[in-house]
Amino acid sequence: xxxxxxxxxxxxxxxxxxxxxxxxxxxxxxxxxxxxxxxxxxxxxxxxxxxxxxxxxxxxxxxxxxxxxxxxxxxxx
Amino acid sequence: xxxxxxxxxxxxxxxxxxxxxxxxxxxxxxxxxxxxxxxxxxxxxxxxxxxxxxxxxxxxxxxxxxxxxxxxxxxxxxxxxxxxxxxxxxxxxxxxxxxxxxxxxxxxxxxxxxxxxxxxxxxxxxxxxxxxxxxxxxxxxxxxxxxxxxxxxxxxxxxxxxxxxxxxxxxxxxxxxxxxxxxxxxxxxxxxxxxxxxxxxxxxxxxxxxxxxxxxxxxxxxxxxxxxxxxxxxxxxxxxxxxxxxxxxxxxxxxxxxxxxxxxxxxxxxxxxxxxxxxxxxxxxxxxxxxxxxxxxxxxxxxxxxxxxxxxxxxxxxxxxxxxxxxxxxxxxxxxxxxxxxxxxxxxxxxxxxxxxxxxxxxxxxxxxxxx
Numbered sequence: 001x002x003x004x005x006x007x008x009x010x011x012x013x014x015x016x017x018x019x020x021x022x023x024x025x026x027x028x029x030x031x032x033x034x035x036x037x038x039x040x041x042x043x044x045x046x047x048x049x050x051x052x053x054x055x056x057x058x059x060x061x062x063x064x065x066x067x068x069x070x071x072x073x074x075x076x077x
Numbered sequence: 078x079x080x081x082x083x084x085x086x087x088x089x090x091x092x093x094x095x096x097x098x099x100x101x102x103x104x105x106x107x108x109x110x111x112x113x114x115x116x117x118x119x120x121x122x123x124x125x126x127x128x129x130x131x132x133x134x135x136x137x138x139x140x141x142x143x144x145x146x147x148x149x150x151x152x153x154x155x156x157x158x159x160x161x162x163x164x165x166x167x168x169x170x171x172x173x174x175x176x177x178x179x180x181x182x183x184x185x186x187x188x189x190x191x192x193x194x195x196x197x198x199x200x201x202x203x204x205x206x207x208x209x210x211x212x213x214x215x216x217x218x219x220x221x222x223x224x225x226x227x228x229x230x231x232x233x234x235x236x237x238x239x240x241x242x243x244x245x246x247x248x249x250x251x252x253x254x255x256x257x258x259x260x261x262x263x264x265x266x267x268x269x270x271x272x273x274x275x276x277x278x279x280x281x282x283x284x285x286x287x288x289x290x291x292x293x294x295x296x297x298x299x300x301x302x303x304x305x306x307x308x309x310x311x312x313x314x315x316x317x318x319x320x321x322x323x324x325x326x327x328x329x330x331x332x333x334x335x336x337x338x339x340x341x342x343x344x345x346x347x348x349x350x351x352x353x354x355x356x357x358x359x360x361x362x363x364x365x366x367x368x369x370x371x372x373x374x375x376x377x378x379x380x381x382x383x384x385x386x387x388x389x390x391x392x393x394x395x396x397x398x399x400x401x402x403x404x405x406x407x408x409x410x411x412x413x414x415x416x417x418x419x420x421x422x423x424x425x426x427x428x429x430x431x432x433x434x435x436x437x438x439x440x441x442x443x444x445x446x447x448x449x
Contacts, residue, residue: 013373014373014392014393014401014412014413015370015371015372015373015413015414018370018371018413019371019447019448019449022371022449023448023449040393041393041399041400041401042392042393042401042412042413044406045401045405045406045409045410045411045412046401046411046412046413048409049368049409049410049411049412050370050411052409053350053352053370053411054350
């Protein structure tokens with residue numbers, strides 16, 4: 001899935017990937033996409049939960065080239 | 078460390094010994110040491126105490142004494158209860174809600190079966206009854222497990238509305254609910270744990286209704302007489318005394334706790350990006366869970382402990398595994414920054430207010446540290 005920016009949170013523990021996601025959000029325009037690559041197992045649940053709580057759109061999960069989970073979010077507000 | 082004693086708000090993990098249990102335990106320690114199967118005076122005395130404990134627990138559960146057995150723990154009761162049902166039915170499949178206690182999940186993992194199923198819950202943690210009934214009807218299902226109330230978020234399950242195919246027994250895990258909320262009536266086997274209601278640790282309860290096919294799934298004699306080996310008679314009696322006392326005062330305690338929890342729910346929800354998890358009304362009176370965005374569960378627990386409040390967290394960073402809480406995950410709730418507050422019977426309004434103030438401070442401190 002394409003994304004305007006991708007943040008590498010591979011080795012960050014919970015809840016750092018979500019903190020980095022929140023900090024990076026203003027860098028993409030409304031309608032743009034941001035990808036978070038994170039091995040932390042909590043990210044699988046917390047990226048969609050963050051989207052729900054913050055009014056953003058969760059697009060889905062795939063694997064990065066090295067096999068790490070990659071979560072894609074669309075900025076809608 | 079705070080100079081005043083810690084305010085213990087983790088009763089759902091383990092409850093301070095109820096005064097009635099303490100009194101009974103001390104009195105029984107000198108009497109209940111002998112083997113209750115022996116015919117000498119000391120043995121008969123131990124038998125008397127054990128029978129008394131069974132009778133009291135049976136009365137509290139609304140069953141007959143021979144339908145109740147004491148196990149080594151609540152976990153042990155679930156394992157024996159559930160696997161004993163599947164052993165008796167000869168079908169290994171276990172259907173359970175996705176938010177059951179880990180003891181249920183472990184029992185299901187004990188033997189592989191294509192009929193095992195974890196039934197989804199809604200955002201409040203309430204099981205999907207239609208999906209439960211459908212899964213229970215699959216070929217090879219030997220038992221269904223559904224909790225009376227959830228141990229992490231306090232949501233009550235609609236157990237009495239469960240409809241199962243004939244011949245598929247229902248085990249109700251009442252560990253989180255017993256002593257706090259009325260129990261469902263619909264069950265074939267029921268399990269509980271004394272240290273959750275104010276009895277001593279090391280006493281679990283397994284109740285199996287007459288007419289239910291159940292057999293001891295582990296080595297040893299069949300039946301509920303001594304399912305887990307030599308019983309701790311004084312502890313069983315103390316557990317029974319605590320249960321009777323706790324049930325007698327339950328409505329009065331709950332009447333105090335429900336508004337106290339409502340205050341914590343409101344205070345947590347008023348903080349930015351904090352989500353209260355669990356059913357707002359169909360819930361245990363003494364338990365509330367919320368998740369704080371951008372905060373680690375271990376950070377919050379640590380900061381609250383420094384301010385004199387003892388709480389639990391279902392976040393992965395506080396658990397023995399790196400996996401986040403399966404309960405929060407199944408509900409679609411935020412799994413990090415999780416805090417579970419469970420009041421004691423003696424928790425005061427002043428303590429609740431002080432906790433709410435400390436919480437607001439802690440959340441601000443942690444967010445500031447994260448640069449948010």
